[in-house]
Amino acid sequence: MEKLEALKRLFPGKVDLSESERLRHGKDEGYPEARPVLAVVYPEGVEDVQKALRWAREWGVAVIPFGAGTSLEGHLYPVREAISLDLSRMNRVLEVRPQDFSCVVEPGLTRKALNQALKGTGLFFPVDPGADASLGGMAATNASGTTTVRYGGMRQNVLALQVVLASGEVLELGRGVRKTSSGYDLKDLFIGSEGTLGVITRLTLRLHPLPEHVHTLRVFFPGVEEAAEASYRIMASGLPVARLELLDELAMRALNRYLKAGFPERPALFLEFHASTKEALEAERASALELVREAGALEVEAATTEEERRRQWEARHQAYWALVHLFPGHRFLITDTAVPLSRLPEMVRFAQGLLREMGLTGNILGHVGDGNFHTLIPVLLEDYPKAEAYAERLVEKALELGGTCTAEHGVGLRKRKFLPKEHGPALEWMRRLKALFDPEGLLNPGKVV
Amino acid sequence: MEKLEALKRLFPGKVDLSESERLRHGKDEGYPEARPVLAVVYPEGVEDVQKALRWAREWGVAVIPFGAGTSLEGHLYPVREAISLDLSRMNRVLEVRPQDFSCVVEPGLTRKALNQALKGTGLFFPVDPGADASLGGMAATNASGTTTVRYGGMRQNVLALQVVLASGEVLELGRGVRKTSSGYDLKDLFIGSEGTLGVITRLTLRLHPLPEHVHTLRVFFPGVEEAAEASYRIMASGLPVARLELLDELAMRALNRYLKAGFPERPALFLEFHASTKEALEAERASALELVREAGALEVEAATTEEERRRQWEARHQAYWALVHLFPGHRFLITDTAVPLSRLPEMVRFAQGLLREMGLTGNILGHVGDGNFHTLIPVLLEDYPKAEAYAERLVEKALELGGTCTAEHGVGLRKRKFLPKEHGPALEWMRRLKALFDPEGLLNPGKVV
Structure with a gap:
């Protein structure tokens, strides 16, 4: 051709x-x-x-x-x-400015490679979606993850972007400072635009001091609802929790098989606290323990070494692959709703009940401190439409409760159909913005709007 | 007519x-x-x-x-x-959802009235620009203030907006959840748009648990540079400081006269720590004291009672009026640059030197934990152009250091001339957005773009 x-x-x-x-x-x-x-x-x-x-x-x-x-x-x-x-190939760290708590990187750099490059600076980039995603891609979907409850997602940690528009024009959006009220916020318009408004070619990121003291816990409950309730109490206490993850019984079972681990096979909260003093950490840990026990915790395990801590979070991130391993020959669908915090127990109950009602297997896990969880559903090819029907009903329920169809995975193709209900007339304005920035529809067409 | x-x-x-x-x-x-x-x-x-x-x-x-x-x-x-x-007249609290850490309010409600209405819920709205501004106005300028170093500014604390466009169309932007990746971020486009894209008619705000333990310090230094250095060290330590404010010697002198107070008349840092346990607070306070002493602190005063704490922050917020009182018959100009953290000491030095060089009086104070400070300049009417020339040179210096012409006051009329330099070709795209949302130019014309 x-x-x-x-x-x-x-x-x-x-x-x-x-x-x-x-x-x-x-x-x-x-x-x-x-x-x-x-x-x-x-x-x-x-x-x-x-x-x-x-x-x-x-x-x-x-x-x-x-x-x-x-x-x-x-x-x-x-x-x-x-x-x-x-x-x-555009994966360079262009500049690290430790004294500004920021760095400038190319979009193809992955988050793990960045944190590797930051070794020795005393700083880290906190956004952690599990996968070793590229930072450009993470900005494009407004990704977040386990540490978002404390450090925010991409929107809060990208200070500035360089983007190339469909016309070839290069724009610099935002500024490498902690705050600005200068002009319209185009930076945040491009974050989460999934490559449909322009191509991200450079990012200025906010870095955070590595916590001097870290404490990691696994807390096990009789049911996911008790776990959800405990998570709500921790958030309400104002404790500076850095990670607050729910894993249900099936997730724990899959992890035990996949990693040959010996976790109790019960619904769990994985927690982490970051503090700059040992005493603060101790006190916060003690408060958290009291709260989870009040909420019905059966068992508490503490990660005592750095290595055990690493293994715990590695396990959390392996939950998807553990399920894949447990269900060979299956396809997997992952939901991604978020609801206001108070509706989380109801939403979890609904998600579980609907699995039973539809005769599906699935595990429930995620970032409950942000009101966000995922149901991972393994299905045989012929049952995929059933899994999709489940995902749809979950979104409808989330929207009904004031939630969102996607907390952190983005819209892509699959969530487009929910945007009219979630955004109403604002969707038409999103389409007008798309037409303004990309009049010929060349940039990732058919996505988001 | x-x-x-x-x-x-x-x-x-x-x-x-x-x-x-x-x-x-x-x-x-x-x-x-x-x-x-x-x-x-x-x-x-x-x-x-x-x-x-x-x-x-x-x-x-x-x-x-x-x-x-x-x-x-x-x-x-x-x-x-x-x-x-x-x-x-649109100043109602429409709904408080304590379990979601959110509330829905009308735009004319002021931040103090909101916090009054929240009494008894255990929650507060943290953004604190000093003035008892309306929450709609604060969203319109992306306001921030003394607690932004810990809790963020308006952008981080407005979850959703209702706006009326010039056409009369009503849009709902954003969602009352802690995170979402659903569609283009129109909410943040309207935050900071200063009434030029639409009229904000309702806000969903994020609330925070009232800290159980609070510690407030005043630390005095031989010069503002030592104070700026100390502020940098505190930020680098990762200590969860909730307020970190610089006040120079003139500001302290003005406050003493205005409030009949007995503060040492030296450059000061006003600090506050919020913690959910007493032990954490104690440990963080001790670390902070060590850091400020290393940076050359001469004297440390602790607010021991709630009343003294209230008075300290009231004093901080009175700094402007104290200066007004000290210079009767004068006009006042307030600058509002922010720079990357590491450039703050250089920026403060420049701001001071330029005052001397231009024969102006002025005090320097502000949110140094965010790289943002204000110079308050009292001038007689005939000298106002000189103060404006000072402000302009300060902005030029800030831009040269990678900073912004306005950290939290917004663009209005006065900062428009700096936007071409700060945003380059992106400014033209801001103008296109203005033309898209307000083709007849009816909404606050002549502002921002």
């Missing part, structure tokens, strides 16, 4: 046309369908991104930015002819 | 045409000029706001939303024929 010849001429050594790569770039980790992109382009700098967009305008081909491929809602699936802009 | 007759017919008992009210609504607390608006309208609900906008479209008259009139950068000055939409 003439356009592919032109692309190869433009990007010598930076285009991959192999079937396997084209297919790998047309799928993500959570959407059931995949479809090859036309070509994969590996830009090495902002000029390459501009060049790719010029080519796209010329040939009328869409562009889908690609980070680490860990998104879940169909973000990477090409609904029409598209190239994938794989940013993995 | 026919249009005024129409306005009065539309709003019986809700229009004020008196000279004094028209003038009061055409000025703010920091801009040197004032000009009467055409009329003041007092809407009592969202339908009234829609009606006023319909009238404005019909007659081609601009609309300036008005909260408590405490803005500082000319936000309320009518650059062309305009009515003032005074939202002070």
Whole structure:
């Protein structure tokens, strides 16, 4: 094809046309369908991104930015002819400013690689979605995770962005300061826009001092409702909890099998406290213990070494893979609602009841300190529509309770249908913004709006 | 005038045409000029706001939303024929949801009235700009203040907004949950838009548990640079400081005179720690004391009673009025830059040196934990241009250091000229957004973009 010849001429050594790569770039980790992109382009700098967009305008081909491929809602699936802009070669740490608690990075850098690069500075980047996602991708979906209850998600930890618009224009959004009231907040408009308004080519991130003292607990309960209640009490106490994760019985069982661990097979809260003094930590731990016992905790285990702590959170992040291991040959669907904190126990009860009602297996786990949890549902291919029906009813319930259809995974293709109900007339204005920034509809078409 | 007759017919008992009210609504607390608006309208609900906008479209008259009139950068000055939409009658607390840590309020409610209404719930709304501003106005300027270092500013504490567009359309933006990745972030686009994109008619706010233990300190230093250095060390330590305010020697002297107080007349840091346990508080206080002593603190005073604590922060908030009292017959200009944390000592040094160089008096105080401080400059009328020249040079320096022209006061009229330098080509896109939401330019024209 003439356009592919032109692309190869433009990007010598930076285009991959192999079937396997084209297919790998047309799928993500959570959407059931995949479809090859036309070509994969590996830009090495902002000029390459501009060049790719010029080519796209010329040939009328869409562009889908690609980070680490860990998104879940169909973000990477090409609904029409598209190239994938794989940013993995733009993965440099451009600058670390320890005294400003900030750094400047390229979008293809992953969060683990960043924290590796920060070793020795006394600082870390807290946003932790589990997967070793790219920081550009995390900004694009407004990702969050286990530490968000204390440190916020991407929106709170991205100070500034460089983006390339569909027109090729380069904009600098936001500023590397802790606060500003200068002009309209375009930075936050692009965070969570999932590559539909522009391509993120640089990020200025906020860093945090590594906590000097850390305490990690596992608390086990007779049921998930007691666990949800305990989580609510901890939030209400004002204790500066840094992680507050729920894992249900099935999740614990799957983890034991997968990791050959010996956790009690009961609904659990995994907690962590960060403090700058030992005494503060001790006191907060004691208060937390009192609260969870009042809420009906059966058993408490403390991680006593750094290694055990690491293993505990590794286990939390392996919960998905543990389930995959427990259900070979299955597909997996992951829900992502959030509700106001007081509605969490009701929402958890509903999620469990609906699994039973629909004859589905699923585990419930997530960031309950933020009112957000996931149901992970393993199904055989023929039952996938049933899992989708479950996910839909969960969203409807969340919206009914004043919640959101997606707390941290983003809209992609799969959540689009819920946006009219969640946003009402505001959705039409989102579409107008899309048309303003990308009038030809070249940037990740069919997603979000 | 026919249009005024129409306005009065539309709003019986809700229009004020008196000279004094028209003038009061055409000025703010920091801009040197004032000009009467055409009329003041007092809407009592969202339908009234829609009606006023319909009238404005019909007659081609601009609309300036008005909260408590405490803005500082000319936000309320009518650059062309305009009515003032005074939202002070829309001042109800619509709902408090203690178990969700949130509440729903009307825009004319002030922050002090809200905290009064929250008494007994164990919760508070932390954003504290000093003035008893309206919550709608605070969202419109993305206000922040003394507690922002710990709790964030308006952007982090407004979960959702109801706004009326120039067209009269009512939008619901954001969601009453702790996190969401659902669609483009229009909520944050309207926060900080200073009434130029729409009129805020309802806010869902995030509330925080009242800290069980509070400790308040005043630490005095030989010079402001040592104080700035100490503030940096506290931030780097990761200590969970809740307030970290710098006041220079002149500010302390003015406070002593105004409040008949006996503070040492030296540069000071006013600090506060919030903790949920007594032991944590003690340990954090001890660490902080060690840090400030290492940085050269001369003297430390602790507020031992609730009353003394209240007086200390009252004093901090009176710093402006104390200076006004010390310089009768003067005008006052307040700067509002922020820089990356590491540049704060350099910025403070520059601000002080420039005062001397230009033969101006001024005090320096502010939210140094966020890299933000204000210079308050008293000048006689004929010297006002000199103060403005000072403010301009301060902004230029801040931008040069990677900072922002306004950390929390907003753009209004006065900061507009700095936006091209701070935002580059992004400014043109801000203007396009303005044209999209308000094609006839009816909403607070001449401000921000």
